[in-house]
Every structure is written in C-alpha cells, then in structure tokens.
Amino acid sequence: MNERDSDAVATLLRDKGYSIVNEEKTADVILLNTCSVREQAEQKAIGKAGYITARKRRNPNLVVGIMGCMAQNKGNDLVDKLPDLDLIIGTQKFHRVPDHLSNFIKSMSGLGPRPNTIIDIEEEKGSQNTIKSHAEEKKVSAFVSIMQGCNMKCSYCIVPKTRGSERARPSSEIISEIKDLAKKGTKEITLLGQIVNQYAVREFPFLEKKSPFVQLLEKVNAIDGIERIRFTSPHPVGFKDDLIECYKRLPKLCEYLHFPMQSGSNRILKAMRRPYSIEKFKHIIEKLRAIKPDIYISTDIIVGFPEENEDDFEATRSAFESIGFDMAYIFKYSVRPGTTAEPKGDPVSREIKEQRNQVLLDILNKSSLARNQSLIGTTQEILLEGHAKRGNNMFTGRTRGYRKVFTHASDRLIGELVEVKITKATASSLTGDLVITN
Ligand code: SF4
Incomplete structure (x- = not known):
C-alpha cells in the first residue's frame, strides 16, 4: 500500500x-x-x-x-x-x-x-478516491487501491489509527483506472485494501449472494488486456463461498492467496481480537484447496504476543506446519501506542520471540523449498517484469503462484507472458530456461 x-x-x-x-x-x-x-x-x-x-x-x-x-x-x-x-x-x-x-x-x-x-494530518472526506494516479510509462504489474482504512480493532494494530475507518472507492472509478492501465500495457493488477474482501460491504448491495468485492473481481476479470488478478489482504471474516468459488470461475484470478493467520492459538486469537478460530481458518483453506489444489498460500504471523505461552506457540507451530505455507511474514510483537494491547506491555522476552521466529522460519524454508523443487522440470507461465539485479542478462518475473523466477530473455519480452522450463529451485526463487515457441 x-x-x-x-x-x-x-x-x-x-x-x-x-x-x-x-x-x-x-x-x-x-x-x-x-x-x-x-x-x-x-x-x-x-x-x-x-x-x-x-x-x-x-x-x-x-x-x-x-x-x-x-x-x-x-x-x-x-x-x-x-x-x-x-x-x-x-x-x-x-x-x-x-x-x-x-x-x-x-x-x-x-x-x-x-x-x-x-x-x-486532518481527516478528509473522500480521500480514498485520491490514490488513483499512475505514471505514464507502461507498468507490467500495477497496484490499485480500492479502499482505505479498517473498522476492525485487532488489539495489536495501529492501522485503524493511522489509516482511519473503512472507506471504499466507487467500483466504476476502479474499473476505469484499470482499463486505462490495460490500455497502457499493464497485464497484472493487485487490488489493495486493509481488508480487501470487505470492500464496500456497507456501501453497495450483495447481488445474487455475491459480495461487492466478488462483483468487483468479476468486472476486473472482464477487462481486455488484464491477464492476471491478485488482491491483498483479505480477512478470514467475510471470506465466504462466493469468494472461494471465484478461484474456479474467474480464469484471471491467480492461484495465490495472502491470508493472514496471525496465531494458531484460539486463546491468542481472542486476545488479538481476531474474530475467528484456527479451525475456521483451516476450513477456508481446505475449501480453497478443494477447488484449486495447486493454490499458493502465504500468511502473516505474530510471535511473542503478550500472554503467548509455550502451549499457544505450539498451537501456532503445529497449524503453521500442517497448513504448509509457501511464504510468510513472521513478525516479532512490538507494542504500538494507542492500541488495546498496549496496557499488556511486552512481557515475552526478545530471546523467546527470536526462538519462536526461527522455529517458524525453519518450517517455512522446508515447505517453500519442497514446493519449489516440485516445479523442477515443469513449464511455468511467467509474467516477465524486467531485468534481474543479478545481471548476466538475466530477467525476472513471477508465476501465477507468485514464485519469483529468473531466466535469460530479451528486452522485447518485458511485459509479456512467457513459458519457462524450471531447472533450479531455492526456497525463495526458481531459475529456468525460456521456452521458445514459434
Ligand atoms: S490487522 Fe488488519 S484487520 Fe486488524 S485492525 Fe489491523 S488492518 Fe485491520
């Protein structure tokens, strides 16, 4: 954002x-x-x-x-x-x-x-409609802000204070922004919101049991020139079947989901004021995987939240391992002023947070490496984004599952969907050879 x-x-x-x-x-x-x-x-x-x-x-x-x-x-x-x-x-x-x-x-x-x-730093009515300008030059992949703010009150989070309450942009403006981007050559759109799946739930009606966010996804999916759609970040609350089914119905919606879990302990989720259980979180993932078995899932976890004891962390570790995330942002808790968790202080020591962080990182490295290695020998569709920093005429792009890929290519292919045969894998990236088709 x-x-x-x-x-x-x-x-x-x-x-x-x-x-x-x-x-x-x-x-x-x-x-x-x-x-x-x-x-x-x-x-x-x-x-x-x-x-x-x-x-x-x-x-x-x-x-x-x-x-x-x-x-x-x-x-x-x-x-x-x-x-x-x-x-x-x-x-x-x-x-x-x-x-x-x-x-x-x-x-x-x-x-x-x-x-x-x-x-x-005053509040300004309608400010959510002002983040819409994009540079004239072509962007292969573009972020589009669809809303601002958040009405949740997660006890650790400062965002409602810094970004204000939830305000959605009209879908007609979002669609016209994306059409303009498509005309300039953008192929991939990432829709942005603090709780993106809550988009306009108060402003716009549900139609045929589809949320305003699902209706927006359908409209983006229909835009010529846009080949890939992503969104971040959704909340388990409001992640209903209408959204899950989009992964079957909307071909441009990529097989990738960033889905913040935060903790695997129901006791800590409650203390964090995250209104779902770990069972419900896993159930959503099961339904998604039933529809899209090859979906890639990443998450956010906070370790060392006040009162997180060994049993709580074990619940997180076990959920984290059994779900098998492909990527994760693991944060060591720090007190944010003005949040409801602030009075609890920061009783979990830095060493324990570091240990817990490392345990999760080790699990992540293993699962991410195994998933990437399973792609060796396969041919993947890559959206070529540009030159890689590592040089040697290497280019970089991403799979639909948001895996980073390095390959030899040429400037004229930047912004194109190309096929790459994967030859090498690490936990964080893939390398492969461009498949030349005539
Ligand atoms: S963590 Fe996300 S859902 Fe919770 S208050 Fe912060 S922005 Fe909102």
Whole structure:
C-alpha cells in the first residue's frame, strides 16, 4: 500500500514538473513515506529523516518531508524530534503534497527565517478516491487501491489509527483506472485494501449472494488486456463461498492467496481480537484447496504476543506446519501506542520471540523449498517484469503462484507472458530456461 501511495505522489509531482532522480544525494526535495506497523519501522524512518535533515546544514535549500502512517501517528511530536522537517503529511493527504510543497518552496525564497513546518494530518472526506494516479510509462504489474482504512480493532494494530475507518472507492472509478492501465500495457493488477474482501460491504448491495468485492473481481476479470488478478489482504471474516468459488470461475484470478493467520492459538486469537478460530481458518483453506489444489498460500504471523505461552506457540507451530505455507511474514510483537494491547506491555522476552521466529522460519524454508523443487522440470507461465539485479542478462518475473523466477530473455519480452522450463529451485526463487515457441 505504501508503494502504491508513493507511486501516486511521485506521479502527481511529475505532473507538476518535478523530476524523480535516482540518487538521494542529487535531490532538492526528499519525501519519506513511512510505516508505523512495528516500532522498528518508525525507528528506522526517524533515523533516516535525522540523517537527511542533517544535510540541510550544508544545503539549506533542501526540502525534507515525512508522509504516511508515521506522519499521521506522531504528527506534531515529529517536529520536537526533528525540528528541521519541512512537511508532515498524513495518510489522507497524499494528494495535497504538490500544493504543500510548492507553498513551502515559495515561502522559502528570500533571506528570512526558515518557514514553519507544514503539518497536514486532518481527516478528509473522500480521500480514498485520491490514490488513483499512475505514471505514464507502461507498468507490467500495477497496484490499485480500492479502499482505505479498517473498522476492525485487532488489539495489536495501529492501522485503524493511522489509516482511519473503512472507506471504499466507487467500483466504476476502479474499473476505469484499470482499463486505462490495460490500455497502457499493464497485464497484472493487485487490488489493495486493509481488508480487501470487505470492500464496500456497507456501501453497495450483495447481488445474487455475491459480495461487492466478488462483483468487483468479476468486472476486473472482464477487462481486455488484464491477464492476471491478485488482491491483498483479505480477512478470514467475510471470506465466504462466493469468494472461494471465484478461484474456479474467474480464469484471471491467480492461484495465490495472502491470508493472514496471525496465531494458531484460539486463546491468542481472542486476545488479538481476531474474530475467528484456527479451525475456521483451516476450513477456508481446505475449501480453497478443494477447488484449486495447486493454490499458493502465504500468511502473516505474530510471535511473542503478550500472554503467548509455550502451549499457544505450539498451537501456532503445529497449524503453521500442517497448513504448509509457501511464504510468510513472521513478525516479532512490538507494542504500538494507542492500541488495546498496549496496557499488556511486552512481557515475552526478545530471546523467546527470536526462538519462536526461527522455529517458524525453519518450517517455512522446508515447505517453500519442497514446493519449489516440485516445479523442477515443469513449464511455468511467467509474467516477465524486467531485468534481474543479478545481471548476466538475466530477467525476472513471477508465476501465477507468485514464485519469483529468473531466466535469460530479451528486452522485447518485458511485459509479456512467457513459458519457462524450471531447472533450479531455492526456497525463495526458481531459475529456468525460456521456452521458445514459434
Ligand atoms: S484487520 Fe486488524 S490487522 Fe488488519 S488492518 Fe485491520 S485492525 Fe489491523
């Protein structure tokens, strides 16, 4: 989501005549888009902003801003920590960045004192409709934000505070944005929302027992030029049969699902205020696998949530192993201010969190490697995204199951669906040979 927001702001700035430079050192304006989901992310952003603002001593015309979740979360407090910051722009104000920037730059001219920091973190009605600009150049794969905010109150999560309550964009606007992307050559769309399957449940009606999100998927599936659809992140609540059946009915919907489990212990799920049981979570996966046996599933897990004892972790470990995830983001719990879990503190020691993290990582490595090795000798459809960093004329792309693939190819194939015969596998990627068809 942050990547998408940054991209939209960069496009708005380009439209105003700014250009994006490749090296931070050569920039006249540096904007940091920030994350508050873990304490470490905030510490990193503050450290980085401190390092950049220190450069203003040598270059007083450098403009530095912080936007996004940490700007929203900390607001004025950021100025106490970083008095040289010029802009602090919240999550509902990304579209206002060009105006704030030009106002700030105008007020800088002259020999007077440095203008006051511009702080804009108010709520704004309709702000969910403003993340829609995409760069003119062709994007092979594009994120499309379909909603903002979240009405859940997971006890560890700061997102409802930083992103506000759930607000959906009209589906007609989403569809027209995707049609424009398709015209420019985009082949793959990832629909984004905090709880993407809750899209517009309050605003738009269910039709023939299909949720507004399923209706949206059907419309995206019908757009010429779009070949692949993904979405992130769904919640087990509201993941009903109408959505499960999409994996059978909608050919463009990729066999991949990011499905946050968070814990395998019902006691901890309750303490996290995640309103489902591990049995229900597994049942959804069973139904999905019955429809799409080859579906790839990734997840999010938090280890070391307050009160997570050995039995709770064992429940997580066992569920994690038996489900057999293909990928996972495993987080060590950190207290977020203003959440309902904050008063519980952070009683699980760092060492125990580290051990639990490692246990899950070891399981993940094994299952991910085994799944990838099972693809050796098969031919996979890859959407070729571009040059790989590893060089040697290697290119990179992804399978429908979101596995990263490296292959030799050529520039003219970037953005195309190609066939690759898999020859090598690690836990995190595949390598293969392009299959030449005449
Ligand atoms: S569903 Fe829970 S974890 Fe996800 S954004 Fe909402 S409050 Fe946070």
